[in-house]
Structure formats: C-alpha cells, structure tokens
Amino acid sequence: MSDSNNEFDTKWDAFETSCRDCHKCDLRAGANNVVIYRGSRTAPLMIVGEAPGRNEDLEGKPFVGQSGELLQNLLGSYGIKESDYHICNIVKCRPPENRRPTPAEIKACKPLFARQFIMAAPKVILLCGSTAYEGFFGVKPVMKDVRGFFVEKKGYYIMTTYHPAYALRNPANKIPIYEDMGKVKEKLVELGCLE
Numbered sequence: 001m002s003d004s005n006n007e008f009d010t011k012w013d014a015f016e017t018s019c020r021d022c023h024k025c026d027l028r029a030g031a032n033n034v035v036i037y038r039g040s041r042t043a044p045l046m047i048v049g050e051a052p053g054r055n056e057d058l059e060g061k062p063f064v065g066q067s068g069e070l071l072q073n074l075l076g077s078y079g080i081k082e083s084d085y086h087i088c089n090i091v092k093c094r095p096p097e098n099r100r101p102t103p104a105e106i107k108a109c110k111p112l113f114a115r116q117f118i119m120a121a122p123k124v125i126l127l128c129g130s131t132a133y134e135g136f137f138g139v140k141p142v143m144k145d146v147r148g149f150f151v152e153k154k155g156y157y158i159m160t161t162y163h164p165a166y167a168l169r170n171p172a173n174k175i176p177i178y179e180d181m182g183k184v185k186e187k188l189v190e191l192g193c194l195e
C-alpha cells in the first residue's frame, strides 16, 4: 500500500473513531452501533438517507433492511457498482422506535456529516427523502416540488428523490425513484465518473 493510501485510511479510521466517540446528542446512548457508511470510502455518488433503522443499528451499516434491498436493486438495475457509491445517513445513530431525528439531533450530527462529505468527495449527491433534504439544505422541503431534477451548487450535482420506504408503501411509488436514479446514472456518465 502506498503512503498516500495509508494517510487516507488513517484519516478515515480517525473519522470513524470520532463518530463512535460522539455523544453530542442522546441517540448514541441507545444505539448498538454508530452507522457510518457502506460502499466505497470515496465515490463519485453519495446517497444520503435519514437515520439507521433496527437492522442498520444491529449490523452497523446503512440501508441493509427492506429499504436497502430496494435501493440496492435500483443501483444494480443501472449497473452502479459498490466502488461508485458511498451510502450514509444524515444522522448516524438510530432514533428510538424509528422516529424521525429531531432538528437538534440533525444539528448535532452535522459536523460529522460535513467531514464525511469532504472525505468521500462525491460529485453527485442523491438525497433520499425529506429528512435528508432538510439535513443537507437546512430547510424543510415539499417533496413533490424538489424531487427529480439536479441542483448545481459549488460544483456538486444534487438530486432529491423519495425515500425508498415510500416505495415500500406502494409499489407504484417505485417509478419516480427509478426515474430519478436513471438521471443520476446519466449525470455520472456525463461527468465521466464511471468506468
């Protein structure tokens, strides 16, 4: 392994330790695991969800339950590989009873999210659901008004889509998420980010 890889991994390991040691809100005390990411440490695509659920808390990885299965099928259907994505959440510890994280919890987690964002160095960001949008942009969205198109900000291309759990409630809701993932794939190709 080269020195620069060593430096990179050391930085990531230190970051993960900071996440596990964080007690800025009460969620850490009730969590089995701090859920940081799955996929590649750096990747052209960052996918951001809300917060870990029960399965994620137990496994220590984001999107490993039913929503994750749906997300994984979508990625697979567009040939987006593990080396292409970094999947995470706006909040790293599971809220009790799977409730939405509060604004204070989102705020407490934000500095770690910001650090992760810089290190993952994505070009395209897919925000899944209103909590991810609110955490990222700092304002509550009306989902039907903000989904399905790219916003370019500081050279990043940001797309908002519905949370996969929305499609689990009604299979017809898969269609817009599928379409949005298609636009994400097109953007990654356009930017020359995929092999």
Ligand code: URA
Pocket: 049, 050, 051, 052, 053, 056, 061, 062, 063, 064, 065, 067, 068, 089
């Ligand atoms: N829902 C999310 O928003 N994130 C997960 O990791 C799992 C379910």
